[in-house]
Amino acid sequence: MVIVIGTVDGGTVTITRRGRLVDMHLRDAEGSSVATVVRPASEVGRTLAGRGAARRRSNGQRE
Known part of the structure; x- marks a missing residue:
């Protein structure tokens, strides 16, 4: 599994x-x-989950 995430400054984070x-x-x-x-998969999963939670509006919808 490979995930590529863009950063606000134009860079990328590739997760394999x-x-x-x-x-x-x-x-x-x-x-x-x-x-x-190199990180344990469980730590990366928590980090990505936190990233998504920070981008939710107070009514639960994604921005």
Whole structure:
């Protein structure tokens, strides 16, 4: 599974699952590699869930 998320400054975060671990590869707007982080999949899932929750309006609808 690969997920690519765009950032507000034009960069990307590519998330690749590897069993119980996840690679998070960060690139800047020009496509240059900034960092690669390996995290447990459960931590990344909580991070993404929090990201979505922050983008909900008080009435529960997504912005």
